[in-house]
Amino acid sequence: MAVVRMRFGRRSVLVGVGIVLAVLVGAFAIVLDGSSSETSDSAAVAPARPMPAIGESSGAQEKGGAGSDARASDGAPGVPVGGVQRDLVRTAQLTVEVPEPVAAVRQVRTATTVAGGFVTEEQSGDSGSRMVLRVPADALDRLIDEIAGYGRVTQRHSQVVDATEQLVDLDSRVASQTASVARVRTLLSEAADLGDVISIESELAxxxxxxxxxxxxxxxxxxxVALSTLTLDLRGPAAVPPPPAEVPAPGFLDGLAAGWAGLRAIGAAAATVVGFLLPFAPVLGAAVALWWAGRRMLRVRRMPAPVGVGGRSGPGSEGES
Structure with a gap:
């Protein structure tokens, strides 16, 4: 009977300790899972938009009245290169530092109008202005030289793309497609059957x-080709930064303030650690109490029982059981 009680007591203690350990492991897993969750920042880098190829339909045509119709005519000016008439697309970027950006913007508008161009975009701010100009190709260099005289040129860049082959190809395709449309219209006028009319109209469209x-x-x-694009940045004179203020040498009060700040930081960190561990104190205390009680019970069970009268052992002896 004593052996049964002893085994039952051991099993109870082991089961209690196992339950407490399972609770502790679950609590730590929940805390670690909550603290390890991180939010990932997506850099939404938007992918760079490719430059449209020359000749692609942009859908945003400049509206300049009668001058726009004249520029869109078949007589677009070309540039003779090596005895061959070439059609060139020219673009340029210019950055000029001017003493008065507002007055420089007015001068740029006047010079652009005199050159036969116009302003398509303008953005003005406290530090300067940004303008996009469209001017005839043969007047681009003169306009750039004139604007450069308004101040100090800090950046200048230009690009030239030969569009002669693309123009020739598009001219040929337009002529062929025009002839094709004319033939289909002739077939449509000669069609008598309703099914043929519907089919030809679909093809014609x-x-x-x-x-x-x-x-x-x-x-x-x-x-x-006829109008070159000039992107112009007019910037005011750079502001002179103020001289750096003299920083006094650190003294006793500065050191005392730094030490006090460090002590407060250490105290806050220690309080954070204690606050984190405090909820686990009851669970750890119960586990230690169960472990100590179980160990004490096992020690009492293992102690030899006192010998009774007549050489018999006490009630916990094997002879009585």
Missing amino acids: QREAELDSLTRRLAALRDQ
Whole structure:
């Protein structure tokens, strides 16, 4: 009987200790899972937008009245290079530091109008202005030299793209598509069956849409050849930074303040650690109490029982059981 009680007591203690350890492991797992969750920042780098190829339909044509219609005509000026008439698309960027940006903007507008161009975009601020100008190709260099005289040029860049082959290709495709549309219209006028009329009209609409797209691309490319684009940045004079203030040498009070701040930081860290461990104190105390009680019970069970009268052992002896 004593052996059974002893085994039952051991099993009870082991089961109690196992339950407490399971509770502790679950609590630590929850705390670690909550503290290890991190939010990842996505850099939304938006991918760079590719530059449209020359001749692609942009859908945003400049509206300049009668001058715009003249620029879109077939007589776009070319540049003779090596005895061959080349069609060039020219763009330039210019950054000028001027003493008075507001007055410089007015001068740029006047010079652009005199050169036969116009301003397509303007952004003004306290530090300067940004303008996008469209001027005839043969007047671009003169306008750049004139604007450069308004102040000090800090950056200058230009690009030239030969669009001769693209213009020739588009001209040929437009001529072929125009002839194709004319043939389909002739077939439509001669068709008598309703099914043939519907089929020919569908084909005609498709070819006319393609012809319209080619015509727009050709007009846009000729406009780029006839008018060059100048991106201009007018910046005011750079402000002179104030001289750095003299910083006094640190003294006793500065050291005392730094030490007090360090002591407060250490105290706050220690309080944080204690506050984190405090909820686990009852669980750890119960586990230690169960362990100590179980160990004491096992020690009492293992102690030899006192010998009774007649050489018999006490009630916990094997003879009585």
